[in-house]
Amino acid sequence: MSELKNIYLDNNATTRVDERVLNAMLPYFTDFYANSTGAHLAGLTVKEAVENAAWQVADLINADAKEIVFTSGATEAINLAIKGLTDQNRKHIVTIQTEHKAVLETCRFMESNGYEVTYLPIGADGLLDIQLLEEIITDKTLVFIGMFSNNETGVIQNSRAISKILKNKNVLFMCDATQAVGKIQVDVKELGIDFLTLSAHKYYGPKGIGALYVSAKSKIKLSPQIVGGGQQRKLRSGTLNVPGIIGLGKASEIAVNELEKDKNRIYLLREKLEKGLLKFEGSFINGNTANRIYNTSNICFPGVNSEQLILALGDISVSNGASCSAVTSEPSHVLKAMGLSDELALSSIRFSLGRFTTAEEIDTAVERVLELAAEFATKTQRH
Template sequence: MNELPLYFDYAATTPVDERVIQVMVECLGFSGNFGNPASSTHAFGQRARQTVEQARQQVASLVGASPEQIVWTSGATESNNLALKGVAQARGISGGHVITSQIEHKAVLDTARQLQEAGVAVTYLVPNAEGLITAAMVSEVLREDTFLVSLMLVNNELGTLNDIAAIGQRVREHGALFHVDAAQGAGKVTIDLARLPVDLMSFSAHKVYGPKGIGALYVGPRAQQKLHAQIHGGGHEGGLRSGTLATHQIAGMGTAFALASEHLEEEVARIHQLRQRLLEQLADVPGLRLNGSPTERIPHTLSLTFVEGEFDAAALGRSLAYSATSACNSASQAPSHVLLALGHDARLAGRTIRLSLGRFTSEQDIDRAASAIKASLSAPAPFWAVARP
């Protein structure tokens, strides 16, 4: 059996923490906590309900929210859809104006295009050279009929960190609602929704060492009566998201968020040191470009473009599990819309890799990754790429 490559794709998904797995297993099987938490009045259902509410508290605690403000979904994609479509439909979907950016996740961009087809005007902000959206940019395009602004906390390809406090303050002064996709930020940066001027925020468990298929949407007080459900059939989750709750997945997400809260500072500090170690070892690579702000960013995600020399992506792929683009683009193999928005052409986009570090990345992994990257740059070009007279 071939040896697996080193894992440097934590931004795409994280392995489930063993402590999370143990909690999830305890919710399965007849001897476990398997009851229906939504409707059962007997002891099995009540036990499951207690588990669900404990997890809701754990998620809320990490982000400074109240438990009743957390709505379970299947992941950040559904949360984004519920936020954008839900607000638009609650006000009457025809007309009005929404602001987002060109470098959002496809779950926001594709949903925004759906709103456009239904008659909503949408402005797609162009990021600055550092891959950031600023409050000034938002202010310039706010209109009287703007009812929603949707921008991400951390960019999934670049790792850049938007100043959502400043943006949110401007949006609140205007009177619109502010939605933030925080799938890449939860567990990596401090989030305090008790203080932040944010009305809706999306989360996903599988970015935080929890299971796939479970996420949440924070619904703040200003958005409570301005959100239309997208899934109907029983009125669960305060009428915002019907369906039998998956106790094992919810318990897993709660535990994952609790662990993230417990270890956030030390984990971020450790990953910052690993990132610096990697960049120092790559400092002598000619034409290496770090995409995005060098300071306003999380340490976990690096977007690197090799401007000069030969780059053998196939050789690197045998050593490292990395992304040539974000997971949301990988199905089409199209150039990254994020890099194109930053001004890269298709050639440079094709010479860009995303490396993302995580909980199980070691110093040895960093050293081996640096060696593999340098080897992929010094490898001879394949015969079909050599120009012939």
């Protein structure tokens, strides 16, 4: 076996910053450091760069720059969209049990503020029953909140079919596309999405910067959650994180140009990974394999404690849940919602590949995971 050095297969948690993104950001720490609200030449220069970044982000999702609100990340964007959307006549929210905790906990907050929230179940393959969604909507339903691609399993919901139902019933569509934007084609106009959240660090940009897309066509009035300055059309006050915004813009520009190249290469690497790992007796993939993002593989290794395996892997980085709780003794709420027992959920590991993953790393990871999994399974059988 080749010498082990950091093998990072947890790209759904975060990604390495692309050097081209870093190089684009650096001058905005040292040379172009003026506040973008300044009326002087230095401030106007920075303001122009921020506006250009907004266009780069908008281009990635087929939106208009004026529909982009910069945030500290997807979690803030989710909070702004859900908490900021108020309607005294329609106080029913519909979402899915397998959403990210940023959505689920914000929905619980809305429940404590007089809203009714329906948490729809999903099938064993991780997909939502579209008919069930149609049946649950009433004339009091304000918004449906659904992921584009699940962060743990990679399962892609049928956003087009969902959107069609919502439009027919005059219900808003908020899409958490944090795990999809920058990896696969996401077109807000084609899909009829009213709100969309994204985060730079999921596609080779910096942490601490994200965005909320708010459809101009939908004529949505949002209440700001951060006030005091009125920046960004009074939707989100505070001094802009200019270097981060430049990084988000550059990461978006690169994604537009290299999306297909990344997709084709990473897909083949994931196929290689799964072919190797599924040699473990009884192992299986969690989630629908036909409707899944190309970089993600969630595999159950029955009889193996995933937490112990992850720790034993050392410099090979993988996870057994959402990035907010990568090593946890609690079974994944996503896998539980798909019908897995606690034991099987706690025997599952998420592998998420990225732009910098190599074939050699996959070979090494497969060899090491199989070796350790067999060792742990044998110990379990003895006990």
